[in-house]
Amino acid sequence: MEEKQVKKRRIVLIPVPAQGHVTPIMQLGKALYLKGFSITVVQTQYNRVSSSQDFSDFHFLTIPDSLTDSDLHSLGALPFILKLNQVCEESFKHCFSKLVQEQGDDEIVCVVYDEYMYFSQAAAMAFQIPSVVFSTTSATAFVCRSVLSKVNAESFLLDMKDSQTQEKVFPGLDPLRYKDLPTSAFGPLESIIKLYYNAVNIQTASAVIINSASCLESSSLAWLQQKLQVPVYPIGPLHRAASASSSLLEEDRSCIKWLDKQKPSSVIYISLGSLALMQIKDMLEMAWGLSNSNVPFLWVIRPGSIPGSEWTESLPEEFHKLISERGYIVKWAPQMEVLRHPAVGGFWSHCGWNSTLESIGEGVPMICRPFTGDQRVNARYLESVWRIGVLLEGELDKRAVESSVKRLTVDEEGADMRKRAIELKEKLEASARNGGSSYSSLDNFVNSLTTP
Structure with a gap:
């Protein structure tokens, strides 16, 4: 009887083109590569990661007709991300379709996208491939974004303009004060609430990965697990799980x-x-x-x-x-x-x-x-x-x-x-070592991809 050829399993990563987002998703890619997966990194035309020694076995793909450096300078950071999601949805579907057709021996088992690259969901859905949200921030910041995505922008703006209210603890988020909440210097409050709404609305995503550890944020992680209704995998700190250099700037040693x-x-x-x-x-x-x-x-x-x-x-x-x-x-x-x-x-x-x-x-x-x-x-x-x-x-x-x-x-x-x-x-x-909470969480995520 003929033996079936064992297919390799490929994971597609989609980072936000900014240093603070690129670093952890490339570390995640390295951690998953060490678990036996092939890795494809899909990038926009802005701030591309070079295939360094750490990622020589990764496959890099660029979405055509995406935004460039000059778009970032003319739009500003927040409008840039909102527009990037509009511009990339169709071109990524086309790009992803070619990737699926050409996968050969590598079966795409999952698309892992930065929460701010939510355009990725549509393509994963169209090809019935599981999608997973990757949050590069703390679990507590994710909780804050979930809360802010539901506030009335007008009344919240009035609260934020009042110096006394700014110092008060925000209900349900102790010890965070109003002024500690993750509003942005890069655009108006309405835009940031719109971005948060799209980012935390995980829709068809089958799981959420967070670069954090339960020893740091157990209550915020429990809140997310309850609210999101999908598995939440705290697998941080990723720089411990897989050290990988992805600096977009040259380091002076x-x-x-x-x-x-x-x-x-x-x-x-x-x-x-x-x-x-x-x-x-x-x-x-x-x-x-x-x-x-x-x-x-x-x-x-x-x-x-x-x-x-x-x-x-x-x-x-x-x-x-x-x-x-x-x-x-x-x-x-x-x-x-x-x-x-x-x-x-x-x-x-x-x-x-x-x-x-x-x-x-x-x-x-x-x-x-x-x-x-x-x-x-x-x-x-x-x-x-x-x-x-x-x-x-x-x-x-x-x-x-x-x-x-x-x-x-x-x-x-x-x-x-x-x-x-x-x-x-x-x-x-301890959490990153064999048997630790983050180590086990990464194993649980990997097992969820291999279990039929």
């Missing part, structure tokens, strides 16, 4: 040699993400505060992060003097390696979810300076729930900067935070 010369736990590492813009006035206040703290610091200043300036050339001479004594500046850093370095004692961050997980994963407490969206949710949790962060709110002022840096690196409070951060690190490590 010279900072590691500089860190090698510093004392243990003495350095503040500063990196405010791949999107935030900084005003010269704020940069000067930071430089003064850092200089006055007498603490050495490694500062990532991303090219283009200062409006009207390619890099730091528009900053006054005063700035360069202030940082020359104890500071080291790079355009982009190998963040995981930096956070793992024994010289690093604190991380001043925008509190994007990847940076938050990486910092907790290395037991490094944080100075929290969120700019937009879910960063505020993460910052509040770092300060009030996990108690490993100093929240720096309001206008930047050199005294507040100096005080925050000292609280983290010099004061007893900082030592307590470091202790708690190391305890959380150990819990996260």
Whole structure:
């Protein structure tokens, strides 16, 4: 009797074309590849991931006629994502149809799409292939988006304009205040509510994967499991499950040699993400505060992060003097390696979810300076729930900067935070090990794809 040829199983990934979204979905791809799946990454024409050493066995596909860099600059981030979903639905169906026809020995078992690439659902439905939502943020931020997707935009806007209401805890989301909710600096509230409505409305998706762990967010994960009515798989932190480099910017490794010369736990590492813009006035206040703290610091200043300036050339001479004594500046850093370095004692961050997980994963407490969206949710949790962060709110002022840096690196409070951060690190490590909750969750997801 002839033996049946065993088909390989292929998973199609669809990332949002932004660093904070690309990093975890490529880590997910690597984790699934290590479980025996073939991986296809479907990209738009903007911000494509290159096939690096980590992804040499992945298949990359570009959706034709999608939006480009110039569309992002002319539209802005939020309208860009909304339009991308309109533009890509039909062209992705056509693209996906060819992929299905040409699959040969690789049977497509699942489409995993970033929650903001919801156009993907239509194609998966048309070809009767299961689709899975991937959330690159915390489970708590997902809960917030679900709640915000149902609010009346007009009355919520009035609440948000009232300074007293802003400070109040939002009903059902303790300890999050109104001002901590993930509204966006990248567009009007109506647009963000529309985006959230589309993103959290999982429709025909058969499951949700979240880059988080139950030791960090058990109650938010339980809320989602109950509300979504499909399996929720917390499989984070993905950088532990599958380390993979997918930086869209070139990393400057010279900072590691500089860190090698510093004392243990003495350095503040500063990196405010791949999107935030900084005003010269704020940069000067930071430089003064850092200089006055007498603490050495490694500062990532991303090219283009200062409006009207390619890099730091528009900053006054005063700035360069202030940082020359104890500071080291790079355009982009190998963040995981930096956070793992024994010289690093604190991380001043925008509190994007990847940076938050990486910092907790290395037991490094944080100075929290969120700019937009879910960063505020993460910052509040770092300060009030996990108690490993100093929240720096309001206008930047050199005294507040100096005080925050000292609280983290010099004061007893900082030592307590470091202790708690190391305890959380150990819990996260346990969840990612064989038999841990995140490890088992990934196995359960893989088994759900192989069970007829």
